[in-house]
Amino acid sequence: MTRLLLCTDLDRTLLPNGTQPESEQARELFSQLVARPEVTLVYVTGRDPMLIEEAFNEYTIPRPDYVIADVGASIYQLIHTKWQHWPKWDNHISRLWGAYCHADLKLLLQPIRELELQEESKQSAYKLSYYVSLQIPHELLLQNVTRIMAENDVNANLIWSIDEQKDIGLLDILPGNAGKREAIEFLMTQLGFNYDEVVFAGDSGNDISVMSSPVQAVLVANASEEVKQAARQQAEANGCVHQLYLAKGDFHGLNGNYSSGILEGVAHYMNQVESWLWSKT
């Protein structure tokens, strides 16, 4: 049987909370697609469970089977409305910070004054998050953080992205083997999916690691030119250009933004999708 593990980012990918317009029927079609028995739905987001619940209340989106939250620092299974935390993932990623915990890393980075700690609600056991002004050259700052981590034998994954609405940089520090891509691949292995049965959709900097990996990915049309270029370059460098699709729009009257782009991308990789959604028979 055809199977699909459909993984999607939320903000400005499935959720139409950007400046570009959303096609009218796109979210309804998305819901029809994920209601198919062949589809397992996963939300992959920087949000924590509370903010994801807020998205459920604010937008009409289907409840997923799994959630990769905190940019890949935690995995949950959703059974009806119950969130079940996956300790297997915590065990897998916990060793990479060595003897250090969240509070210890915070102390190590205290001397870097350009790092402004995010709110307590945005921190989690394996995610240390900072705001960074966009006036600061972030490459130098990331080098500085990397150096401090290396000097203390901490294996960390630094995830840089930009909140365009708030016009601020976001730095998330996770264990070296945690992140959106790593969590998707972990889930794939645990659930027994192959690469050709998985599609990921995203729009921003923290999605690029998946866009440039062997995971089949779609970049929605509302993504910025910088992200489109960076995703293309990274995919080329990693030899994964055939696993990256940029939504163009003009697909069954849909504009390629947000959930329209997800549908277009999934249809690019899986022929059946068009007949599932548009067949008159």
Ligand SMILES: [Mg+2]
């Ligand atoms: Mg996003």
